Amino acid sequence: MIDVDGLSKLYENHLAVDAISFRLHPGQICGLVGPNGAGKTTTMRCLAGLIPATAGEINIAGIDVTTDATELKRRLTYVPDDPPLFDDLTVGEHLEFIGRIYDVEDAMTRASELLNQFDLATKYQAGATTLSRGMRQKLAVCCAYLASPQVLLLDEPLTGLDPPGIRTLLDSIRRRAEDGATVIISSHLLAMIQDVCSHLLVMKRGEAVFFGHKSELNQTFGTTGSLEEAYFAATTGQASPAAGAS
């Protein structure tokens, strides 16, 4: 589970995240949405322990980030937008390395299954530099899945994926959650994620303007339509252009 209380992050003189709080339980999938610069990626990077939060408490899978960040990272994996890969490793070597540092038993069998699932099996010996944007994204997701994390943070994971890749990824996220993982998925593709998410965290200028079950979103903002309509209401105070037109 993820328990965040009063998380704030300051960059120089810019408060990127301002005292956000939320709690997610195992099996829940939270869509993290908001306009550009809302603080989504910063929130994810703080949760992943990549950057320290300036204030607030973060507890992931029973581990406090300030007391044992290393153990926290063992229970969590983070896939950023356009994930950087080692330019001097092959696809197979990436997975071998992740298997080793996360102490994954029978890593290569599982790696092979994941590569098949994401249609990368033929690229096992290929260098990371030879992969397309979508393949890099898939490889990063395979690395994240290989570690079998209790918490999975995916930042814009659908960008660059082909339609079968998007379907495979969304299905796999659902299955991971059913197996007990807590997932946060950040995306601007609202229509794509609205079916897979159970919860939503809407951010605007560093603040959480909504957190709760997705069914509560329309109720909170007085909308009746899609996630997109509620999103516009939450972030701009207006109905979406599409809803307005209809």
Add this chain to the structure above:
Amino acid sequence: MNVAASRVIPDHAAWDGLNRHLNLVRLTWDRSSFRTRRAIDRMRSPRRIVATLLSIGFFAMHALVGVMILSSRSPADPDRLRLWLSGGMVLYAIYHTTKCVWTTTQSDLQLTAAESLWLGGGPLRRSSLAVYQLGDLVVASLMKSVLLAVVLYVDVPHVSLLLIAVFVSLLMLETTRLMVGRVVSAFDHGHARRLRIGVSLIAASGVAFVVARLAERTPNGSAEIVYVVNGFRSVGDLASLPIVQWLSFPWICASRLAVAEDFGASTGLLSAGTLSMLPLTVLTLVCVDRWTVGRSHAKEKEKLASLRQNTESNSTFATGPITDSAPSRFHQWQERIPTCLTRSRFIRQWIATTGRQAISIRRYRGEIAVTLSLPTLLCLSPLASGGERQPWFFVIGGVAMCTLLLAPPALRLDFRRDLKRMSLLRSLPVSPAAMVLGQLTLPILITWLFQATVLLTAASVLRTGWYQAILWSGSLAALAVFTFAMENGLFLIYPHHEKAQGLAMMIRTKLTFLGKVTVLAIAVAVMCAWGVATKSALSGAWQQMAFLLGTLAAAWGMAFAALGLTTRAWRRYDISVDAPPE
């Protein structure tokens, strides 16, 4: 979910288990193997065959020089060598610290983006990252040690001890470099400014010592070579100063080991002392890193508290990005350019590309001023030596060397810092010539400013006359254009990352240095030959005029040819093939 709770290491432990370090060693091995395979493929490719042949030639020449020439020279005084080794490391550390305090961005343990994500985000402690980063430097340090051993083997009784000593010393130096970077990153603006002033004063006093010692031991009007030899001796004197030797205590054992006479008990102790410095340095790096992380976090917390307090007492707390719609200074300046100039599309493209560079120059103006002020003083130092004509030629030589060797790394504000933006630059509707000129204009202008400052000062002090001033300022200005054009041309043909290190970069630096020195030597030889030719054919003012015009025409011809080469290299640059891996 499968989490190995039994393998949880208590948080108070600063170190990961041995297995984790072995995992990282394996990662380094896999990456090195991949790089080696790729390097061999690249070396054999037709595009890089010239660079490959030059590298092989360099290695062959280095070995040949080592065996044939250096072995025949008389060995250096062991005490002097010892002081050089230990004190030299401190001088290099001071140089690096000075550079570091004037650099605005410090990277986190010099990790790449992939390392930051997969290692920084993985279940690894910071200490493991620090050790891993040092492991990456082992091969480069080893190769540097071997190259240095070739030069120094005649000076020491046992080359194996020299190798161990130099290797450990270099690795400790690299660790110190990482430490300095981490410490500097923990300071806020106020402290950083004070640190900058303090470190610069230390560096300046070192330079002042060398200049004073050089002036003291070199009689007025001495031959050029005397100045060079005495310059090295003066640096040696600085390295031998008690204060420098005190500071060099981590390298004391290594420097003594390098010149050890036999394999007795004392050498055994020295070896143990030398080798034990490595884990101690790593431990210090880990402690420094931990302190840095803690201090940065505390600083951030204080700032947030202060901002919140101000918000409560003042107005609302702006969390969004601060936007400034006021036109930039460059934009205001651009508005003042006469319309007749901006009618040409080429000039408009040139000005626009230069404008982007101007923003960077403005941002780094402090670093640039500091980096160029030292060469300015050094170039002017021969004026203090007296004599009639020789100081002028020393000044000219100094300006030429600084233009060739110091200006390009100091003013890396051209294509060389744009590797990650090459796709964007290629996509701009700017002609190749305008792009090249736009990228090079400001670095060249700054170099011209440096040259003009030195030459005008020297010419007015020495009263050399207008002929000398025009001849040399014109030739050296062309040299600046040639240097920056060639640096960028070479970069576009064989690109590398801005912070790339390792053996390939070392060989590249040495080859480029040799190439530049050769160019300078050929230029001087051609000028001499031209002087003799004009003297035999003409006399008086005609000879002077022919010499001046011929020299300037040749120098600017070379400069424009180099610009043409760079433009061609930019036109041929292929982002799908030429972009080097990280």
